[in-house]
Amino acid sequence: xxxxxxxxxxxxxxxxxxxxxxxxxxxxxxxxxxxxxxxxxxxxxxxxxxxxxxxxxxxxxxxxxxxxxxxxxxxxxxxxxxxxxxxxxxxxxxxxxxxxxxxxxxxxxxxxxxxxxxxxxxxxxxxxxxxxxxxxxxxxxxxxxxxxxxxxxxxxxxxxxxxxxxxxxxxxxxxxxxxxxxxxxxxxxxxxxxxxxxxxxxxxxxxxxxxxxxxxxxxxxxxxxxxxxxxxxxxxxxxxxxxxxxxxxxxxxxxxxxxxxxxxxxxxxxxxxxxxxxxxxxxxxxxxxxxxxxxxxxxxxxxxxxxxxxxxxxxxxxxxxxxxxxxxxxxxxxxxxxxxxxxxxxxxxxxxxxxxxxxxxxxxxxxxxxxxxxxxxxxxxxxxxxxxxxxxxxxxxxxxxxxxxxxxxxxxxxxxxxxxxxxxxxxxxxxxxxxxxxxxxxxxxxxxxxxxxxxxxxxxxxxxxxxxxxxxxxxxxxxxxxxxxxx
Numbered sequence: 001x002x003x004x005x006x007x008x009x010x011x012x013x014x015x016x017x018x019x020x021x022x023x024x025x026x027x028x029x030x031x032x033x034x035x036x037x038x039x040x041x042x043x044x045x046x047x048x049x050x051x052x053x054x055x056x057x058x059x060x061x062x063x064x065x066x067x068x069x070x071x072x073x074x075x076x077x078x079x080x081x082x083x084x085x086x087x088x089x090x091x092x093x094x095x096x097x098x099x100x101x102x103x104x105x106x107x108x109x110x111x112x113x114x115x116x117x118x119x120x121x122x123x124x125x126x127x128x129x130x131x132x133x134x135x136x137x138x139x140x141x142x143x144x145x146x147x148x149x150x151x152x153x154x155x156x157x158x159x160x161x162x163x164x165x166x167x168x169x170x171x172x173x174x175x176x177x178x179x180x181x182x183x184x185x186x187x188x189x190x191x192x193x194x195x196x197x198x199x200x201x202x203x204x205x206x207x208x209x210x211x212x213x214x215x216x217x218x219x220x221x222x223x224x225x226x227x228x229x230x231x232x233x234x235x236x237x238x239x240x241x242x243x244x245x246x247x248x249x250x251x252x253x254x255x256x257x258x259x260x261x262x263x264x265x266x267x268x269x270x271x272x273x274x275x276x277x278x279x280x281x282x283x284x285x286x287x288x289x290x291x292x293x294x295x296x297x298x299x300x301x302x303x304x305x306x307x308x309x310x311x312x313x314x315x316x317x318x319x320x321x322x323x324x325x326x327x328x329x330x331x332x333x334x335x336x337x338x339x340x341x342x343x344x345x346x347x348x349x350x351x352x353x354x355x356x357x358x359x360x361x362x363x364x365x366x367x368x369x370x371x372x373x374x375x376x377x378x379x380x381x382x383x384x385x386x387x388x389x390x391x392x393x394x395x396x397x398x399x400x401x402x403x404x405x406x407x408x409x410x411x412x413x414x415x416x417x418x419x420x421x422x423x424x425x426x427x428x429x430x431x432x433x434x435x436x437x438x439x440x441x442x443x444x445x446x447x448x449x450x451x452x453x454x455x456x457x458x459x460x461x462x463x464x465x466x467x468x469x470x471x472x473x474x475x476x477x478x479x480x481x482x483x484x485x486x487x
Contacts, residue, residue, distance in 0.1 A: 001124050001138050003117050005155045008103050008144040013061035017097040017142065018054075020064045020086055022105060024071040025049065052089060064089075064098075071106060079107060080119050080394055084460035087123035091138055099142040113151040115394070116143055117158030118165075118471075125166045127173040127464045160288045161474055165467035168281030172274040172453070172465035176253035180224035181301035184250065184273075188229050188280065188299070196235065196287055202228040212300075212344070213317045214325070214336035219302030221257060221310030228341070229299040233283060235292045243293045244477060245351035245442075247341040248279030249334045249358035250301035257304045257330030258312060271465055272334070274453040275357040276301065278469035285474045293477055296349045300337035304330070316415045320344055321438055324415035332419045334360050335431050342438040354444045355476065356435070357469040361428040364400075365451045371458075373397040373468060374448040376432040378439070386445070389479065395472035397447070406433040447472065 013019055023029055029044055047053060049069030054062055066089075068074055068082060083100075090098050102112045120141055145151065171179070171187070179187070185201045192199060204225040207216045212228060219226030229250075236243075251272040255261060261269070276299045283297055311317075315327040317336065321343035325336065338356055345354055364374035375386060375397040383399045390397035409421035409430050417437060421430030432446050452468035455461040 001121070002140045003120055003155065003159060004140065004142045005113060005148045005151060006099070006142045006144050007148045008101065008146050011101070011144075013057060013059075013063065014099075015059070015061050017099050017140075018062035018064055018090075018095060020066060020090070020098060020100040022066050022068050022082070022101065023047070024068050024074070027071070029065075050085075068105075074106060076107065076111065076115070076391065076394075077396075079105065079112070080115055081458075081460055083116050083119045084123040087120050087138070087141070088460050091136070094136040096136060096138060097140045097142075098138075099144055102143055102145045109145060109147075110151060110154045113143060113145065114154040114158035114161075117155050118162035118394075121159065121162030122165060122461060122467075125169060126462045127170065157289065160285050161471060164281040164285035164288075164474065165470045167284055168274070168277040168467040168470045169465040171277040171280060172271050172467070174270070176270050176303065179273075180222075180252055180303060181219065181227040181250070182224060184252065184276070184299075184301045185227045185229050188231065191280070192231055192283065192287075194287075196233055198232040198234070200230040202230070210320070211318065212320050212340045214319045214340040215300045215302060217311040217315065217317055218257075218304055218333040218336050221305045221307045222303035224252075224303055226300070226302040228344075229301060231283060231297045231299070233287060233293075233295040233297075235286070235290065236294050239294060241294065242296045242349050242351040243353070244295045245345035245349055245354040246279045246282070246295060246297040246473065247338055247345060247354070247356035248276035248297070248299050249273070249338055249356070249360065250276030250299045251334055251337070251359075252301060252303050254304045254331070254333065255306060257333060258306050258310050259330045260306055261331065268454060271453050272359050273301075274359050274449055274465055274468065277465070278357045278449065278467065278473060281467060281470040282473035282477070285470075286477050289474075289478070291477055295477070296345060296351060298341040298344055300341045302333070302337055304333045319438070321347060323417060323437060326412040326415040326418045328418050328420045332431070334358050335434050336419060338435055339438040342435060342444075346438070346440040346442050351442070354439055354442050355447065355473065356445075357447045357449060357473065359450045359453045360446075360448045361431050361450055363426070363428040364448045367428070368398060368451045370451055370454070370456045371396065373452050373472070374400050374428060374450075376400050376402045376429075376446040376448070377444065378402060378436060379443050379445075389475050390472060393471040393475035395452075395469060395475075397472065400428060400432070402429065402432060402436065406430055410434050
């Protein structure tokens, strides 16, 4: 699908490309400008939020009026949903081409262009394996706005971000039979090649030798051995140190291990690699945006399966930074592989800031529902800025507490730590406190996308992976690290 940005001097209706015209409740429309008859005026004044009205001109051109509700309530979040719904409606009407007027919306034009491009691409994405696409494809969407040439950069940026999120969605959606750890490593090598990238993949022998026992033991129950995929991006080649360290949970499939899940609990566990997918999608966009940062990413890729070789409850593991962990439950595996990855980033690379993304705890889903990510940080002074960045990126988030008192909950009688808290309460906080033991003194953010890993109907996106976390990481790299990169 091609997205064009066209100059809006006067509206010229076209038979081959219907015009989408947004309006607010009670708003008057200049019908002369649209060459429409007077009777349409009464119809449009009575439109309510979410309602559409298609009006034909005498020459057969179509204008699709779409109501945005009350003007004073319209905001960035509503715009994102609206533009996706516009696309969905156009596709349901089998339109190959259409135009959207963006000029009179009460938001910054730079935002409108960027987010329109991004969210049109998000709405266009479908994951089809073994099922044919029955709907007609949209070939071209034109965005109409004044001084259009001033916003070409925003158009391109929105396209890059939308494509990156869809890349993450595609990776997360792939069935585990098609994307086991070694295959993921091969995909990464193919995707991230070029002068700006360096890739290193640690196999099971190297993981054993170097002491990545969390990754190795979680993945040893599968016939597909685990991998640690390390990607270095050099946007500032004159420097060797790293501004940002990223870690993404890459559990290709999570059965729960010996503490096996029920069948319903396994249905979406091919999406347990969504954290890794988000990191990879963000790196893809960061490189295409040519951001002047040096970034190192660590993706631990495993399958958590039951077999005669699986790790057990009561096993004691020695992780990469030397800390020992008693395994209480084998379905709390994500924190074990992330602990190794975070230790590796903090010890070997010492970036200025570490972020990890993971589908870590069902408790965050229970607390927040499916519309917002859970975020934890050891930098309390940044909490409000992180919320603002979530609003700006479209990856909305809520900050959870990270109190030292919870450390008592993960103390083991037989090792330094246990992989779930005592009593089974507060698991999202206990899990994050567990991870905190592996980042040293570095600034760190943990993003739990378990609530948002799959789409919901109200988001006007196709079923499956959402690509959650990708946009936040890109926005963080773009804006938030300005405070750190020159330090």
